[in-house]
Each structure stands twice: as C-alpha cells, then as structure tokens.
Amino acid sequence: MSQLMEENLETFKWGIKMVTDDSEIKSYKSFRYQGVQYSLHDCVYLYREGAKDTDIGKLVKMWESKAGAKRGRVIWFFRPADVCNFIREYEPSWNELFLASGEGRGVSNIIPLEAIVGKCNVVCTAKDRRNTLLSKSDLAKANYYVFHIFDVGDLRISDKFPDIIDKIKVERLFNWSQNNPKGNLECRTGLSAGSQLKVAENPTNTAEKPTKIEILHASENFEIRDKPKANVECRNDPSANALLKVKEKPTYTAEKHIKAEVLSVHANLEHHTLEAPPLKKRKILPETDFPSPSQDTRRWFFALSWEDKLKEAHEQGTVIHLYNLDLSHTALDVQEMISKAFKVKAHAKIMPRRHSFDIYGHALVIFESKDDADLIMCLLKDRCLVVGEGRPLVACKATLNEPYMTRNFPGHLIMDKLKHKFNNNKRKAVFASHCAQANTIEHEMAMQWRMLQKRSDLWWEALFKGQAKEFSDCQSQMMKDRTDELNRTAVEVTFAHESSDAPNRRVERPPAIKSDEPNITAVEVTSVPESPVERPQSASHPTLL
Amino acid sequence: MGSETEKEYAAFEEKVKRTVYLDNLSPQVSEEVLRKAFKQFHGTLTNIHFIPSYTEPSYYSAKFALLEFENQDQAKEIIDLLSDFPFMILGMPRPVRAFPAEPQMFDDRPSKAGRRLELYWLDPKDSDFDVAQQLKNLAEKHVAQQSFLLKQKQLEEEEKLSKQQAETLNTHYQKLEMINSALSSGSAKDLARLYGVNMTDVSGI
Numbered sequence: 001m002s003q004l005m006e007e008n009l010e011t012f013k014w015g016i017k018m019v020t021d022d023s024e025i026k027s028y029k030s031f032r033y034q035g036v037q038y039s040l041h042d043c044v045y046l047y048r049e050g051a052k053d054t055d056i057g058k059l060v061k062m063w064e065s066k067a068g069a070k071r072g073r074v075i076w077f078f079r080p081a082d083v084c085n086f087i088r089e090y091e092p093s094w095n096e097l098f099l100a101s102g103e104g105r106g107v108s109n110i111i112p113l114e115a116i117v118g119k120c121n122v123v124c125t126a127k128d129r130r131n132t133l134l135s136k137s138d139l140a141k142a143n144y145y146v147f148h149i150f151d152v153g154d155l156r157i158s159d160k161f162p163d164i165i166d167k168i169k170v171e172r173l174f175n176w177s178q179n180n181p182k183g184n185l186e187c188r189t190g191l192s193a194g195s196q197l198k199v200a201e202n203p204t205n206t207a208e209k210p211t212k213i214e215i216l217h218a219s220e221n222f223e224i225r226d227k228p229k230a231n232v233e234c235r236n237d238p239s240a241n242a243l244l245k246v247k248e249k250p251t252y253t254a255e256k257h258i259k260a261e262v263l264s265v266h267a268n269l270e271h272h273t274l275e276a277p278p279l280k281k282r283k284i285l286p287e288t289d290f291p292s293p294s295q296d297t298r299r300w301f302f303a304l305s306w307e308d309k310l311k312e313a314h315e316q317g318t319v320i321h322l323y324n325l326d327l328s329h330t331a332l333d334v335q336e337m338i339s340k341a342f343k344v345k346a347h348a349k350i351m352p353r354r355h356s357f358d359i360y361g362h363a364l365v366i367f368e369s370k371d372d373a374d375l376i377m378c379l380l381k382d383r384c385l386v387v388g389e390g391r392p393l394v395a396c397k398a399t400l401n402e403p404y405m406t407r408n409f410p411g412h413l414i415m416d417k418l419k420h421k422f423n424n425n426k427r428k429a430v431f432a433s434h435c436a437q438a439n440t441i442e443h444e445m446a447m448q449w450r451m452l453q454k455r456s457d458l459w460w461e462a463l464f465k466g467q468a469k470e471f472s473d474c475q476s477q478m479m480k481d482r483t484d485e486l487n488r489t490a491v492e493v494t495f496a497h498e499s500s501d502a503p504n505r506r507v508e509r510p511p512a513i514k515s516d517e518p519n520i521t522a523v524e525v526t527s528v529p530e531s532p533v534e535r536p537q538s539a540s541h542p543t544l545l
Numbered sequence: 546m547g548s549e550t551e552k553e554y555a556a557f558e559e560k561v562k563r564t565v566y567l568d569n570l571s572p573q574v575s576e577e578v579l580r581k582a583f584k585q586f587h588g589t590l591t592n593i594h595f596i597p598s599y600t601e602p603s604y605y606s607a608k609f610a611l612l613e614f615e616n617q618d619q620a621k622e623i624i625d626l627l628s629d630f631p632f633m634i635l636g637m638p639r640p641v642r643a644f645p646a647e648p649q650m651f652d653d654r655p656s657k658a659g660r661r662l663e664l665y666w667l668d669p670k671d672s673d674f675d676v677a678q679q680l681k682n683l684a685e686k687h688v689a690q691q692s693f694l695l696k697q698k699q700l701e702e703e704e705k706l707s708k709q710q711a712e713t714l715n716t717h718y719q720k721l722e723m724i725n726s727a728l729s730s731g732s733a734k735d736l737a738r739l740y741g742v743n744m745t746d747v748s749g750i
Binding site for chain 2: 323324336340352353356358388390400434452455
C-alpha cells in the first residue's frame with residue numbers, strides 16, 4: 001500500500017509531444033506530475049523554498065532539455081501583496097491577480113517543472129474583445145480572477161491588455177473554454193499566414209460571427225529573468241531575491257520559432273459564448289463596496305484548497321459549525337442566508353450526509369474575522385434565526401479532526417507471521433482487491449462483518465427515524481403557533497352550528513380560521529367544546545347570555 | 546437564468562443516478578487503489594470523490610467515497626455485484642459496501658430551481674420563541690445522540706468483531722502451524738506408526 005503511494009508522489013510523465021524542428025529540445029503539450037495532469041496554458045502554483053506563499057504562473061511552454069531536465073516557462077501573475085506599493089489608489093480583491101506584462105524583469109521565468117505544486121484555476125474577466133467571457137458557473141469555480149495587467153516597466157496596472165506579452169500573443173493567455181483541448185499545436189503546412197480567428201466577444205450574436213483560423217508564431221529567448229521582488233518592498237514580505245529552484249541557469253541564445261499553430265476553437269467557442277450570460281448581469285468589476293449577495297450569487301473559492309483554508313480558519317477561530325439546515329440547502333444558500341441576516345461575507349461548504357434518514361443538514365462556515373464568528377454564534381444562541389418552514393439554525397464551535405491516514409482500521413487483519421515468511425522468500429506481498437470466494441475463512445469472516453453492517457444500519461435507521469419524529473412533532477407545534485399568531489390581528493368570530501344531540505362534541509377547526517372564541521349557539525352557553533388548540537389570549541369574545 | 550439552473554440541477558440528478566456510494570473503506574485507500582480495484586469490473590469509472598468528514602471524530606477512521614460511472618446500468622451492476630459477493634479492498638475480511646448515491650451525499654450540489662430562501666428572526670418576546678428554542682435544543686440533543694451512537698455502539702462493535710476475528714484467525718494459524726511442524730519434523734510419521742494409521746491415507750501428504 002505504501003509502495004503505491006510513494007510511486008504516486010514522484011511520477012512525472014510527459015504527455016503529448018509538440019512537433020518542432022528542433023531535434024535537441026523536446027517540447028510538450030502536457031505532462032502528468034504527482035497524479036495531476038497539466039497542459040499548456042494551465043495556471044499552476046509554484047513553490048519557492050522559504051517563500052510564505054505560492055507563486056502563480058501560466059505555463060506557456062514545457063520541454064525537456066538535452067540533459068534530461070524538465071523545464072517550463074511561466075508568465076507570472078502578481079498577487080496584490082506583490083504590487084501593493086505601486087497601486088496605492090486601487091484596492092484589489094483578495095482573490096484578484098495581475099498578469100505580468102511589459103518589458104523588463106519579472107514577466108516570466110524558466111522554472112524546473114518539479115517546482116509545481118498544483119493546478120490553479122485563474123480566469124480572465126477583462127472586457128477585451130479578444131477575451132472570451134465565461135459563464136457564471138465557470139467563474140464560481142475559479143480560484144482567482146485577472147482583470148488588470150501589471151506592467152513591470154512602468155510599474156503600473158492597467159486594464160488594457162497589450163497584443164504581446166513576453167513574445168506570446170495575449171489571446172493565448174486569455175480564457176480557454178473547459179471543453180477545448182487547448183488547441184492543436186501541431187504543425188500544419190498549407191495554411192496561409194493571413195487567416196485570422198476572430199473571437200466573438202458579444203455573446204448575443206455568436207452564431208453569425210465568422211470564425212477563422214489564427215496562426216501564431218512564437219519565438220522564445222530563454223533567458224532567466226528574476227521576478228522583481230527585490231524592487232517591491234511589501235509590508236509582509238521582505239525582499240527575498242526571487243530565483244526559483246533552478247539549479248543551473250541554461251541560456252538558450254538561439255531564437256526558436258514554433259511552426260504554424262492551429263487553434264481549432266471554432267465549435268467550442270461558439271458553444272462557449274452562447275453559454276455566457278449577457279454582460280450586464282455579470283458585472284464583476286472589482287468594487288470597493290461589496291455587491292449585495294442577492295445580485296451577485298456566485299462566490300469565489302479560496303485560493304488554497306478548502307482543507308488548508310479550513311485548518312487555518314480553525315486555528316484562528318473563524319469557523320463555525322452550523323446545523324439544522326434543510327437537506328436541500330446548498331453552500332450558496334447558506335452564504336446567502338448569512339449575508340442576508342448578518343450582512344457579512346462568509347464562505348460555506350455543506351457537509352455531506354451519508355445516512356439516508358438523517359434529517360439534519362450541516363455546514364461549515366468560515367468568516368473573515370474571529371469577531372464576526374463569535375458575534376454570530378452569540379446572536380444565534382440568544383435569538384432564533386428561523387429558515388424556511390421552521391428550522392432555527394444552530395451554531396457551535398467547529399471541532400475539526402486530524403487526517404486519518406495513520407489510524408488503524410478495525411476489520412483489516414494483518415498476519416505478521418505470514419509477512420515474515422514472505423519476506424524470507426523475498427516476495428513482496430501485494431494486496432489485490434478481490435471478491436472473497438465462498439468456502440474460505442475469509443468469506444466466513446466477511447459474512448460476520450456483513451451481519452454487523454446490517455445491524456448497524458438498523459440501529460442508525462431507528463435512531464434517525466425516532467429523531468425525525470421528535471423533530472416534526474416539535475416543529476408542527478411551532479408552525480401552529482406561528483399561524484395562530486398571524487391570524488391574531490383579524491377579528492373573526494365563527495359560530496359552529498352544533499347539532500342539538502351532541503352538545504359536547506369536539507369541533508375540529510382548521511388552524512387557518514380564526515375561531516378561538518368558544519362555539520356558542522345562540523341560546524346555550526354551557527356547551528363549550530374542547531379545543532385541541534392552545535388558545536391565545538384574545539380580545540373579548542361575544543358572550544351571549 | 547431559470548432554465549440554466551434547471552438544466553444544472555437536472556444534470557446533477559442524472560449524475561446522482563449513475564454514482565455509487567462506497568462505505569467501509571480503509572483509511573489508506575486512495576483514488577489509485579480504487580481505480581485499480583474497479584478495473585476488474587465491467588464499467589468505466591469517470592470520477593472518484595472521497596466524502597470528506599471534517600467534524601467527524603478522528604477515532605472513526607473509515608473512509609467513504611462516491612464513484613461516478615458512465616451510466617446508470619453500470620452503477621447498478623456494481624451495486625448488485627458488491628452486495629452478492631463481499632469485495633475486499635486493501636485488506637480483509639471487512640468488505641466494502643456499495644449503495645446508490647443520494648443527493649445529500651454530494652457537497653457540491655447546485656440549487657434547485659424555483660426555491661426561495663425565507664428567513665426570519667425571533668426574539669424572546671415572540672410567542673413561538675420558546676418553541677424555536679426547544680427545537681434548537683432538540684437539534685443539539687439529536688446531533689449529540691448521533692455522535693454518541695457512533696462512538697459507543699458502532700465503533701465498539703466493530704472493534705469487538707475485529708478482535709474476535711483476529712483471535713479466531715490466530716488459533717487457526719496456530720493449528721495449521723502445529724500440523725505443519727508435526728508433518729515436517731517427522732513426528733507425525735512416528736505417531737502414525739504407533740497408532741497403526743497408514744500415512745498415505747491422509748490426503749495431501
């Protein structure tokens with residue numbers, strides 16, 4: 001088992017090769033590293049030894065050098081912290097990035113591919129005619145968004161994207177549709193250099209726009225450039241001189257041209273732009289005042305994985321465990337609820353329920369500050385925030401568990417003595433997943449486990465059903481009270497006609513009708529029917545005497 | 546917009562139908578392991594997602610996964626197969642179980658179309674405040690009951706069975722060892738001669 005896991009961590013496998021005329025350097029379109037598939041133009045997290053945070057870049061080229069070293073070229077995205085000193089008047093969002101551009105150090109670098117620690121989803125929301133705008137769900141899935149470029153020469157941000165960044169055409173750096181396999185990077189002779197691909201920027205008239213094929217030429221000068229960390233004195237990050245873990249610095253001085261590149265995005269783009277909702281609905285301009293959640297229902301996910309963010313939040317005390325949600329609520333619903341009720345931003349994730357009969361929905365909500373979290377817990381404790389049809393939210397401190405990799409698992413038996421035997425014979429016992437055959441001890445024991453599993457199903461079912469009943473009983477009480485209260489203001493007196501032979505007959509009243517007066521006939525006062533409903537104190541009831 | 550959410554939800558429901566829920570997985574099971582394990586069956590796995598359990602106590606170590614297949618028939622086949630034959634992944638003899646997935650097992654479900662979110666506050670002076678408080682207390686109690694059941698009953702029973710089986714296995718092993726050593730050391734032969742039993746009658750020797 002551990003053998004399998006180790007193998008997984010170290011694997012690096014090249015994917016599709018690009019055809020180039022350079023026999024020494026092998027360029028690729030994709031590769032697989034540590035179990036994750038990376039392709040050209042993917043955005044990746046890169047880790048520098050000693051850095052506080054990962055860097056984010058867009059892979060624009062991947063190759064294997066003659067010596068066998070795996071290299072890639074990335075164009076950098078700057079985090080707000082990197083450029084804060086230069087953009088004092090602009091307040092970026094916490095998940096906004098700036099694309100590097102211009103002439104000078106820090107636009108791109110050559111990196112060893114082993115420095116990659118993960119894939120990142122960065123979308124470009126720039127209103128550039130060359131950029132394809134994405135659908136709401138795509139935007140919601142993104143980790144970061146890019147709206148501006150940061151020019152390293154001018155040291156300014158701008159929302160005008162130049163045509164070329166680091167000798168790469170900027171269209172390649174814009175958004176790609178998820179379906180699009182990043183275009184075909186094969187050499188196609190026979191295409192004239194003049195044809196152009198027009199990206200339909202206005203989503204409403206997509207079908208009519210003609211789409212042609214665009215051919216890109218890119219030439220690379222492989223010089224290492226440093227990221228200008230040394231220039232920027234940021235509050236948090238003292239100047240770390242920015243070389244990634246590049247052991248040697250190869251400088252390829254010869255210029256290389258990639259042959260004609262065909263972007264076959266025709267069909268996918270059309271599909272893509274049809275999906276994009278009209279511009280005015282998706283105003284994602286970074287505004288200093290946060291748009292109210294009812295308009296803006298998409299939510300950005302944290303840069304780090306949810307697990308890491310959760311751990312951090314747990315340490316800082318900003319996470320709350322919320323429950324008694326309806327099972328049909330989603331994370332977005334919860335976030336909306338929080339912002340409606342408390343007017344604060346929050347990040348929620350629903351905790352999935354594994355048992356079919358469990359009626360409680362749980363969520364973990366991360367707030368921006370500990371104060372927010374504490375305040376909301378207090379509010380929810382003292383008062384009641386009721387959602388939907390009578391489910392008051394309950395909040396408590398989230399207690400997170402440690403990862404369970406190391407725990408032993410009851411039910412998996414290990415025969416140590418057998419292991420020794422095998423080791424003597426130099427055989428590595430590898431466990432193959434299998435179905436137990438009948439007539440073996442294994443099968444017999446498996447049946448015992450099956451019995452236990454079935455029994456445990458039964459006791460869970462019993463518990464949940466009992467709880468559901470208790471809950472619905474209590475809840476119906478509340479609903480009844482609520483409707484009674486709503487009807488309180490209306491003064492309505494109804495007299496039920498009682499049949500003469502059954503003066504004590506209980507009169508069933510539907511809760512909506514306001515009739516908490518005793519049912520009195522015109523003459524008799526004595527027979528007051530028993531009422532199953534709790535009678536609120538009402539105004540004077542007519543007494544006929 | 547309405548149709549988009551409807552479409553999304555319809556796609557989600559379709560996904561649920563062809564997803565299988567696996568439980569009783571060992572904590573050491575990873576995606577690779579699952580892929581390899583299910584390769585031997587008919588059906589192509591398109592996606593594996595482990596259900597995270599953030600607040601479940603760390604003493605309960607079993608993992609749970611959602612396996613997405615290409616279509617509903619494949620999913621059904623797997624479920625039936627795993628209920629007929631006990632399937633072992635990464636260890637025995639605790640078998641893995643498969644069930645059809647349900648919407649609340651997914652943590653990334655889209656919202657259902659046409660739902661409105663209503664909420665209102667209740668203060669102590671409202672008449673049904675007490676009932677609401679009762680409901681809250683009830684919810685707390687129930688959640689506590691659930692975690693108690695998990696620890697006291699579920700885990701305890703599992704560990705008990707495991708220990709019991711380990712002992713049984715041990716005794717089997719010792720028995721076999723004894724027989725083995727008796728045969729190899731020749732004492733079986735001596736005993737056979739003593740009792741007048743023909744060794745060749747005993748099968749396997």
